[in-house]
Amino acid sequence: MPPQTMSAKTDATIGVNGTAKSTSNQAPPPMALPANLKSDLLNKLSLKSFKLKTKQQELLLRVSILFLVYVLAFITRLFSVLRYESMIHEFDPYFNYRTTLFLTEKGFYEFWNWFDYESWYPLGRIVGGTLYPGLMVTAALIYWGLRFLRFAVHIREVCVLTAPFFASNTTLVAYFFGKEIWDSSAGLVAAALIAICPGYISRSVAGSYDNEGVAIFALLLTFYLFVKAVNTGSLTWSLASAFGYFYMVSAWGGYVFIINLIPLYVLVLLITGRYSVRLYIAYNCMYVLGMLLAMQIRFVGFQHVQSGEHMAAMGVFFLMQVFYFLDWVKYLLSDKRLFETFLRITVTTTVGLAAVALGVGTASGYISPWTGRFYSLLDPTYAKDHIPIIASVSEHQPTAWSSFMFDFHILLFLFPAGLYFCFKRLTDATIFIVMYGLTSMYFAGVMVRLILVATPAVCLISAIAVSATVKNLAQLLRTKSKVTQGGSSKAASGSKASSKALLDQSQPFQRNGAIALLLGVFYLLSKYATHCTWVTSEAYSSPSIVLAARGAHGNKVIFDDYREAYFWLQQNTPTDAKVMSWWDYGYQITAMANRTVIVDNNTWNNTHIATVGRAMSSYEDEAYEIMRELDVGYVLVVFGGVTGYSSDDINKFLWMVRIGGGVFPVIKEPDYLVNGEYRVDKGAAPKMLNCLMYKLCYYRFGELMTEYGKPPGFDRARGVEIGNKDIKLEHLEEAFTTSNWIVRIYKVKPPNNRW
């Protein structure tokens, strides 16, 4: 009987492969078998018909995943627009916005030659020569492009969305980079990881219109193109990387990282004996062209060949030539001993020449020494002792462990795993990513804001870890299932499966283990996704111009005091009024209030800032003299005592004292402290209680009831009752105070008539 034959046959097949597996071998009822078999066959048939398209399927999947990641990277950065509005955030972006506006209105040449007399009064600032124009030019080009295509957008919208747009582009670069150093699946994972990594989002949310927004894209692009150039040895790619470098130089001061990391990488390759003509072509082309291009940026100019930070690249460039020359000589000279002598002579002369050149250059001042910022990167304690203005910025503080955890989450654990995989498969490309990862991790530890630079490397390396692990586990599962289907073929299958076969024998519950591990990986990744979304929406999407708090009934309360004050200044003061404030608010005042400021966030002149610091920490009479000298019309202070807003001028005051005291020894920090303690209540130092800053912040504050059950004049930001409630101003008068007292503006009175 035919059915019998069938069942017997199937039985036999199962018997053959059933030896390997005991679980799937629970004999099904014989009656059901033919049907089972048929469906199995059908499956196989349909699989066959799909088989032709596997490649296209894979391509389709890859492209759609990339597209989704691209979109995701963009939309996750729009929280701030939804929560608040389409606006520019924080401090520096306001300067960038103002310059972009200038660029789009007046054109490139006006922009390039712009002398801004509205800041650093009375010195002014040569804006065209002291900024990195990449960001503004990019935004302006996008703006002009859209205008050309007849989309009547406002330049503000373009500026707000520039950073998310470039973040999306970064995911593409991350994909290609990952593909270059590992494989395309690692690239996909890298793209997905970097799309939502908080370390990157912190600087690229909509509205955060800052250099870093495009610079990370440029940085990663340059690295990718360089690695590609090293891998292919093609002039085209190295040329492309030179242009990538040019874009980076035009966008951000962080290009110094590239110009030091790449030589370091080349040096490591040379030392580890991985020198090749590919490397020679890639580095020389990239360095020479990149240097020439970078020198076109006015802010960089001849620094690129003269300053200490760029010397390493030049040194490696010459070293490359010597290396090549020696290689050539070695090829010509067949005698080994002769070559060794030659080698000794050449190396000695080269090193001698280099040392002499460096010495003479440094001594004559032709080669400028390292800047303070560079020093503070190499030695984290340097800034604290020598440059208070760098140390005073919160984003220049050393990074706490918690913020690593906050910004990287699971990547922090995946990073070492990825390094392990990289070391397991050392190639020129993986060496590069390892070096990038390790150096940037060090810098991230030195300064909070450099976490940003480390983020792409961490994402890429973690992506390698995730992708390699998942791939191994998935292959394990797939071979297993194949084995159950394909029967005895396992033994015959070639070397490819042999390692798995080995594992197979050693671990009986391997399949379950793999499933469990896979589930674990997906659990971790989904945790990462939720963490990133949470961080983005809660921590990194606040514009910091508008403050939001929860009211007593859980409703959202908005403190829009900054804009209130800036708009008041813009509308109700003479157009040529000079406003004195601490430098943090300089950019915002020039951009939003359109008034001249004494100092701003471009902290190029320490003495000028110190003068303002001195005025703020002097008695009113002395401060009045300084203000008269600076032609100050209005003084603006930020005060959080009413709302409990803690980053106000009273909390920043010690830095003013320090920076002021650094230039003017009249100001001494101990005068403002009591037993080394900084206080504003009754026990405060007398100088503190009567200095200008204290008076301006607390003027008439003593009469105000801020909190129920507390005496009048209770400072909610510091939780104390203030020490000087009877403040009289002699040379200044209150001109405006915002509704929540966050910004207070005082008018400087003209001098009294002498008669």
Added chain:
Amino acid sequence: MGLGLGVMRTIEFLLLIIAILSAPVLSDLILSKVERRIDLTSQIARIASTIKAENDGSSSVSEILLSIPEVQAKNLAYLTAKLVEGKGKAKTSGVALAVEPANPKGMPPALSFYTMILPKPLANGDSVTLDVLAAFTHSLRPFPEKITQADIQLVVFQDTAHYLSPYPVKVQSLTLKLPDARIESYTKLENTKGLGSEIKYGPYENLPPFSYSPVAIHFEANQAFAVARELVREIEISHWGNVQVTEHYDIVHGGAMSKGEFSRLDYQSKPQIRGASAFKHLVAKLPPRAHSIYYRDAIGNISTSHVRGDSKKTEILIEPRYPLFGGWKTAFTIGYGLPLQDFVFESEGKRFLNFSFGSPMHDLVTDSITLKVVLPEGSKYLSVSTPFVVQQEEEIKMSHLDIFGRPVVVLKKANVVPEHNQFFQVYYQFNALAMLMEPFMLITGIFFLFVTCIIYVHVDLSISKSSASYLAKLQWDDVRATVQQIQNTVNQCLSTHEKLEASLRDLSRTGDVQACKAARKATDGLLKELSKELKPLISFLQSSPPAAHILPKVEELVAKERELQERLMAKHSTIVDSYEKKLGGRETENRVASVQQKIVALRQDIEDLMEYIDEI
């Protein structure tokens, strides 16, 4: 304080009086009764006069002259006259009269004249009653001119107690309505009465033409002195169903300038006393069904506004970023969308927009208004009809997806008060098909984008056609195509194998040996053809150098396939054979078992190889 103000002003008035006294008397018209009511409760001085005129002469009179001192005339924002019909309580103000500036001869130079043209001439002995409404801006002068935050705001209003007219007036009276607050002082003449917030002058009888008796009222006025120095209203019509209105305001507090400190503490604790002269908010009455309302300024959104709406209106309360004290300025933009069918209508093949002219803000004086009506691209034959004289221009605006730009009608007017909130019409012709132009453009744009992509993919863009790498690439492409072909052929072979297997299954079901043999023959032929096809492909691969590294794999694939073919044939013959011999199932199984095992293994190998080749 009191009446010792502006010496200049007094001199002006004196000159005026001298000028007036030397003026001649005009026509035979007599004003038998003049009642004037001046409303000073807001910053706009509104003078409503009821004038009864009688023709006392012989010839009929067709126009009546109104005279206003030039000092006031420059602040005149609005002037209308209406004929009153009926008597007593049934009085209704009817036809509006045309009022035009006039320049009659022999009149004193310090007066401005306007003529009201009567619909039908006034015959001898006939009388007519007129309602004249005039609104003046900036005529309440703050005095003192500078006050501190704690001070109240006092203003002075000056006018004449006697109606200034080129005609003799029989009976007249004047009533001034002041805001409900302190009155500092006022000029006391005969027959002057102060009743709470009202001051009454008159009645005065039988006064000659150009009688003049200056009065000044000094009183407290703390209402909002909101003056829009400039207002730009942009009304953009989209025939997709929306009328978008955008209004840019540039507002100043037009009252007494503030001096000294602004103390937030004082203002917070006692806003009514220590900030009496300031205003905190403005109210705008928008049309009903206004939607997507926004309120922002140059530096961003302003979160302090409230919208209330019902079926008759939408009311929006706007709080500027800070309270406005005297002389303080602010600027902002409000915008809202309105349903198209409420404002754009069609008649006689023409479309027209029917929209109100002035600002929707309550009690706002606008020094200069610019109204821009942006019509959809492709609108033609524009014409405007306004209830009063405005300056008119046309321009072009480039907006989203415009090629030629949208035609814009620009209307300009100075000194606008809420009385100007009357409807005006803009007529134009617009073809509804033009609406589809923009979507069509978008579609074409995207279409061309894809076409470019397709072209880019298919066009060979390499510069040097003879370079080694280019040639290598071409060769490699050939190799890939060949490998693809080989794979296809192998796949065909495999599917042929399936057919063979199927025939075996049929055999076991039906026992039809002949059919099975026929199937065998057919597949044999097919397979032979396929292997013939494979031969040139393999030989091509062997000859091409870039294929060197995959050649062994491909060869292996082909060899395995051939082996598989042989085994299958063997299996097939065995089974058919055993069927013919009528052997039992078990026995057949045993005979085939080893071959079957081999076949499965070979299949697996072929699959692996295909995958491997795929990955290359």
